[in-house]
Amino acid sequence: MSMIREKLEQITREDIMRFVALYSVAAFLVLFLVCPLCILFAKAFQYKDGSFAGFTQFIKYFSSNAMVYSISNTFFIAIVSTIIAVTLAFLFAYSLSRKNVPMKEFFRYVGMVPLFAPTMLLGIALIYLFGNKGMLTTLGIQIPLYGKVGIIIAESIYCFPVATTILMVAFSAADNRLYEAADTMGTSALRKMLTITIPNVKYGLISAIFVAFTYSFTDFGAPSVVGGNFNVLATDVYKQVVGQQNFNMGAVVGIILLFPAVLSFVVDRITSQKQSAAISAKSVPYQIKPHKITDFVATVFCSIVAIAMILFFAVALFASLIKLWPYNLTLTLSNYDLSHVSAGNGVIGFRNSVLISLMTAFLGTILTFVGAYMIEKNYRFPLSRKITYFLSIMPLAIPGTVVGLSFILFFNASAFQIPFTDYSIINPFHSIYGTIWIIMLANMVHFYSVPFSTATTALKRIDREFETVSESLNVPFYKTLWRVTLPMCFPAICEMWVYFFVNSLVTISAVVFLYFPTAPIASVMIVSMQGAGQTAPAAAMCMVLLFINLGVRLIYEIIHRRQSHGI
């Protein structure tokens, strides 16, 4: 009896709360990340009837000409888009961080705008510019838009902001003393570039290349709009699963899509560790020295990028504001009346999208923060913390298409048969299939890692003795979390919220699989409207989503600035 009492005395209520919090996060990730992926793997090795297939599905896939064609197409697209996007991003980031360019803030924001729009918007703008009756086509500038050219342009723009962000961080970590030392030795500009600048941003560059490659390798939005008959893997999965209801073959393609993402993930892990070690606390920030010619070239370059970017979005805006291109150019707002579009009631879809994004942002922020907190500020359950950490960064390696595919496989099944037995378990989550909640869950999983890392970084900056002090004062951890940790992490929490919201609103790759006519959402409606030839209303819907996202971001910037001024 006294033994039991002694044991009970050693377990506090707080320990139980910590236990519940950590394992809730872990359970979420196991249920909605690990389980669906397991089902995906299982399906790839099964025939349609559920019997074991081994590698036959893979062999069948690779022996089909059409499929091999898709793979080579996808690689071609991804490689060319990566080269274009990273080259432009490198020059753009270099100009903004190392040259005297005016209006840097403006250029930086303009370069980021594609992040806030659905990729379909880029496709639509391209059609208006270079399509059969496009503005530039009629002026005599003709390019074979539908197919690889269109996809490559769209993917390049899509990857540009991410690559720029990564490279800006890499360029900002420079030690001016190295440049001063080089100057005292009379080193030429080219030699400084080759021996100091490039080695310094090496890891950022590698990371940008892999991220851009993965983005363009797995993207669904752009190929679905301007792809024409040019098949890529992401659209193949969709056709296999949604078109032909061949889930097993879809799973095979999904696994192939995982490869570059997993590789990119591993490379990113390795390089980010090396990057952080490269710069010491003693480093002196880079001092920009005026240089008339190169400063001018850099400014011209940034202006061209900005003008091109603005042009794209202006064209999309224009497309949404005219009656019928190119026959009736009257300005109208009728395209913004979304209640009668081909895909159904656009207002409902739009409302669902906003609701999903709000819920994803709200629940996702809480979940990722609690997860990061329990991993970072808690010394109990070391093994479970390590595993949960790994699961938390794993979504980085899972492309949206694969998230969507594994979700449909997981939630669609009303029961799971336990392999090699006659027993089966009823799927308790089957009931949310076909509702907007499955989309919310998919978004939470798909976008989990970045906010998780934001929270982890913010928590790492806070003295780890705070928890010890409050324990010694017999103040429960949740009170310290509420009174100290949360207020100190407020900027990070806002950033996490915005990330979840912005991405959930425009994402297409995962949700296209989970779309159900009873629960329509805006981004999928855009694809189907565009497919039905309703390009102008599709453009209008893209613009509305873009404006909402820009608005949210603007509010965030205002709050953020107030905060940093206040302190």
Next chain:
Amino acid sequence: MSVSLKVSDVSKVFEKNVALNNVNLEIQAGEFVCLLGPSGCGKSTLLRLIAGLDRPTSGQIYIGNREVTNLPPSRRNFGIMFQSYALFPNLTAYENVAYGLRNKRMKKSDIDARVNRLFDMIRLSHAKNRLPAQMSGGEQQRVALARALATEPDFLLLDEPLSALDAKVRLSLRKEICNIQKEMKLTTIMVTHDQDEALTMADRIVVMNKSVIMQSGTPEEIYEHPENPFVADFIGSINFIDAEKSKTYGLGDKGQTAIRPEKIVLSRKESGSSLRGEITDIEFRGFYDRVTVVITNCLCGDITLAVDVPFQTAKYMDFHVHESVYVNLPKEEVLAFE
């Protein structure tokens, strides 16, 4: 309220690393004990085990007569101070001190009275409403002390509390902590790697090295009668003379001997047991000169001794490099290690 502490046969193993190896320690109620040792000796690990932040691999820990080995920190009733101050940056000094009280069912006026009393004690009543960022390091650490004392702990744990401070502030805070500790008769354990801090503050010093306790005793005992070469070397300066030479010179025949530089007397006149040597170096050290003397002996090799000569004496004697002197090693000051 003050309690005794007891650590009994405690070991702590991290993966393959032995951080503490069978450590035994008893601390009287009201005693101020310093855990002193080089980094990695296990002193911080021992503090964390006493706080309950880690669990020992084996052995028991007692607070008073109660075994607490597996008790969580929140049930051990102690106060703690860190090198980093660990003040909550978004709360005022007042709220930091009141932090642990807000959680108890205390009347607001009682909290107010106690917090104000603590601010009087640390002489910072004027700075109650400042945020930590608006205070100096020394002020922040005093607030941290007040916060640790606010909940009337049974004992106090200090983890290198003065290491991040400027030399001057450090000296005044040493006194302040000692005075408060004596006044409250609060059992206190301080971890430090600074021997001056340990010598001036502690009732008892526990010297640790490589996961074990090397010696435990009052500052005088530790300094005057170190039990082993490590303790002798770690605290203060010392000249070691190996066993063979010790025997030759008649300093001891059981093994290595040692003598502190300030215990050696230099003179120009030969006396009974003095040895002849040559000055090879004189270093000015402020209130004393560090004189290096080499005693040449063709039988068993040279002995190099560091000798501290007080400033006044040095001025009067006016030694020079390359000069011959006589070295006196008083028998009672020679330490012998077996």
